[in-house]
Amino acid sequence: MNIVAKDFTPVTNVPPLKASRITKEYLGGSFKALDDVSFELHNNQITAFVGPSGCGKTTMLRIIAGLEYPTRGRLEVFGKNVQGPGPDRGMIFQAYTSFPWLTAMQNVEYGMKILKVPAAERRERTMNFLKLVHLEKFADTYPRSLSGGMKQRVALARTLAQNPAIILMDEPFGALDAQVRWEMQELMIELIEREKKTVVAITHDIEEAIYLADRIIFFSRQPGRIKADIPLTFKGGRRIKQKEELLEMPGYAELERQLFAMMREEIK
Amino acid sequence: MSKSRDASVSSLENLPSENVEAAPLYIPPKERFLEFRRQPSTQRASVLAFIGALAFFGLWEAGHYLTPASARKFFPSIGEVGSALYMLFAERNFLHDVSISCWRIFVSFMAASAIGVPIGILMGCFGNIRALFNPTLTAWRYLPAASFIPLLLVWFGPTDQAKIALLFIGVIFFLISLVLDNTTAIQKEFVEAGLTMGASRRVILTGIVVPAALPAIFDSMRNMIAVSWTYLVIAEIVGAQDGIGAVMMRAGRFLNVDVIMAGIVTIGALGLLTDVIFRGAARVLFPWNVERRS
Numbered sequence: 001m002n003i004v005a006k007d008f009t010p011v012t013n014v015p016p017l018k019a020s021r022i023t024k025e026y027l028g029g030s031f032k033a034l035d036d037v038s039f040e041l042h043n044n045q046i047t048a049f050v051g052p053s054g055c056g057k058t059t060m061l062r063i064i065a066g067l068e069y070p071t072r073g074r075l076e077v078f079g080k081n082v083q084g085p086g087p088d089r090g091m092i093f094q095a096y097t098s099f100p101w102l103t104a105m106q107n108v109e110y111g112m113k114i115l116k117v118p119a120a121e122r123r124e125r126t127m128n129f130l131k132l133v134h135l136e137k138f139a140d141t142y143p144r145s146l147s148g149g150m151k152q153r154v155a156l157a158r159t160l161a162q163n164p165a166i167i168l169m170d171e172p173f174g175a176l177d178a179q180v181r182w183e184m185q186e187l188m189i190e191l192i193e194r195e196k197k198t199v200v201a202i203t204h205d206i207e208e209a210i211y212l213a214d215r216i217i218f219f220s221r222q223p224g225r226i227k228a229d230i231p232l233t234f235k236g237g238r239r240i241k242q243k244e245e246l247l248e249m250p251g252y253a254e255l256e257r258q259l260f261a262m263m264r265e266e267i268k
Numbered sequence: 269m270s271k272s273r274d275a276s277v278s279s280l281e282n283l284p285s286e287n288v289e290a291a292p293l294y295i296p297p298k299e300r301f302l303e304f305r306r307q308p309s310t311q312r313a314s315v316l317a318f319i320g321a322l323a324f325f326g327l328w329e330a331g332h333y334l335t336p337a338s339a340r341k342f343f344p345s346i347g348e349v350g351s352a353l354y355m356l357f358a359e360r361n362f363l364h365d366v367s368i369s370c371w372r373i374f375v376s377f378m379a380a381s382a383i384g385v386p387i388g389i390l391m392g393c394f395g396n397i398r399a400l401f402n403p404t405l406t407a408w409r410y411l412p413a414a415s416f417i418p419l420l421l422v423w424f425g426p427t428d429q430a431k432i433a434l435l436f437i438g439v440i441f442f443l444i445s446l447v448l449d450n451t452t453a454i455q456k457e458f459v460e461a462g463l464t465m466g467a468s469r470r471v472i473l474t475g476i477v478v479p480a481a482l483p484a485i486f487d488s489m490r491n492m493i494a495v496s497w498t499y500l501v502i503a504e505i506v507g508a509q510d511g512i513g514a515v516m517m518r519a520g521r522f523l524n525v526d527v528i529m530a531g532i533v534t535i536g537a538l539g540l541l542t543d544v545i546f547r548g549a550a551r552v553l554f555p556w557n558v559e560r561r562s
């Protein structure tokens with residue numbers, strides 16, 4: 001992109017996110033959703049949070065986003081202690097959050113308006129990102145008349161246009177049907193590749209996790225802990241856009257088998 | 269596999285395209301009058317609405333003629349009510365009463381909305397504000413507005429202020445609780461999306477919560493203005509020289525049932541008009557919310 005909005009990614013060796021000993025208790029301390037969880041995110045990596053239902057993936061993501069606070073522990077973004085939500089961490093929700101009272105174009109513009117990006121640059125970036133998510137023909141359409149996948153693409157464009165350092169996604173394609181989901185996954189790989197973002201995506205779909213992620217953090221349940229931290233080395237440091245190609249790679253089947261076994265262990 | 273697909277494709281191409289007849293028209297099953305959730309066309313809806321109104325007026329007329337002749341005075345026909353209406357407008361300056369009634373509704377409802385809508389929105393947004401006001405407002409909601417009439421008459425006398433105050437009291441507490449519900453009902457992710465985009469509280473309030481809740485709030489207002497009319501008639505019956513209610517009350521004293529009914533019809537017509545105006549305004553104000561026609 002030749003135009004530059006405010007960049008939330010400083011040039012340092014400090015990890016974009018460092019979570020140290022995060023514990024989250026609910027119900028006055030009688031229920032531990034997360035228990036002493038520590039990890040770092042790496043620059044320009046896609047990390048998938050995988051684990052059985054109720055293991056605390058959403059809780060962890062919302063703590064990173066600043067929408068919830070941990071009971072114990074510390075959270076640093078580029079070495080700075082996190083206090084509440086901020087535009088350095090963009091979030092895409094499972095529920096459609098494109099605003100129904102704004103057209104697709106106004107939606108994408110909205111995030112940049114909040115950041116006070118000058119009008120001319122804002123407009124150019126908006127059109128750019130609408131094109132990137134293939135919605136330029138629907139610029140003046142209200143979300144009501146868009147399909148679920150299109151609404152989610154509006155949300156994606158709105159978040160990317162703000163140029164956050166970290167993008168957080170909570171089952172972003174969970175409500176979409178199989179074929180649209182697949183299209184969205186491809187689009188996402190393409191966009192992340194292009195925009196160079198650090199991403200955390202929650203998914204309960206093991207195949208999706210392997211396809212999208214450079215690294216999988218597997219959570220165990222009750223209390224929520226990190227069961228395994230798996231770098232997807234079998235991809236050889238690349239992202240594979242063609243799903244068919246990925247399926248043929250040596251190591252794919254073995255990893256999938258392993259993840260399913262871990263999942264079974266958790267839900268038994 | 270690809271071979272057999274090719275074969276089927278070529279067999280399609282081989283069909284002589286000229287003597288192919290169009291497929292027979294599909295005959296859908298007979299549509300019943302009572303189809304679940306089937307929406308009639310606009311045209312049909314207006315025909316049905318007309319029939320419904322006709323049935324109402326028919327019953328009315330039948331009721332009139334079935335009443336024994338000695339008592340018919342107390343159940344006037346449509347024609348009689350119509351001429352009473354004409355007489356009211358032509359000879360008794362009824363337009364003045366109608367406009368003063370509308371004015372009372374307008375002023376009181378504007379005041380109730382100007383205060384009630386912001387309070388309801390703030391209560392819906394912020395738990396502390398809700399905790400501050402809600403218990404007290406709930407108690408107020410249970411007080412019948414009519415019970416304030418003696419108090420208002422002592423304070424203001426039989427003035428316009430008294431009537432407007434009564435309408436205001438009758439509407440505002442319900443309006444606040446409806447707006448509160450409308451505001452809490454918005455998708456919580458809208459606010460969270462705003463937070464993660466770095467929006468200030470003011471921007472989230474005015475740029476996200478308000479537009480998200482406004483169509484529902486507008487609907488609540490439309491419903492509450494109907495309640496306004498109820499209290500208007502009570503207020504004007506109790507102590508007024510002018511207004512539709514006062515005209516009806518005076519007519520009652522002389523057993524002029526046709527005039528009373530003319531008043532009822534007028535209020536009904538004004539109510540219908542208000543509803544149409546609100547719906548039309550909602551269409552213009554919230555184009556994103558307009559039902560898609562398939």
Ligand SMILES: Nc1ncnc2c1ncn2[C@@H]1O[C@H](COP(=O)(O)OP(=O)(O)OP(=O)(O)O)[C@@H](O)[C@H]1O
Nearest residue numbers: 026027031033052053054055056057058059060204
């Ligand atoms: N506000 C809350 N109060 C009490 N318990 C909560 C609250 N929010 C979450 N929990 C509990 O914390 C645990 C983790 O919840 P979380 O939503 O993070 O799970 P998850 O991994 O995202 O599950 P899923 O895959 O079903 O979305 C669950 O057992 C849940 O019941």
Ligand SMILES: [Mg+2]
Nearest residue numbers: 057058059170
């Ligand atoms: Mg979840």
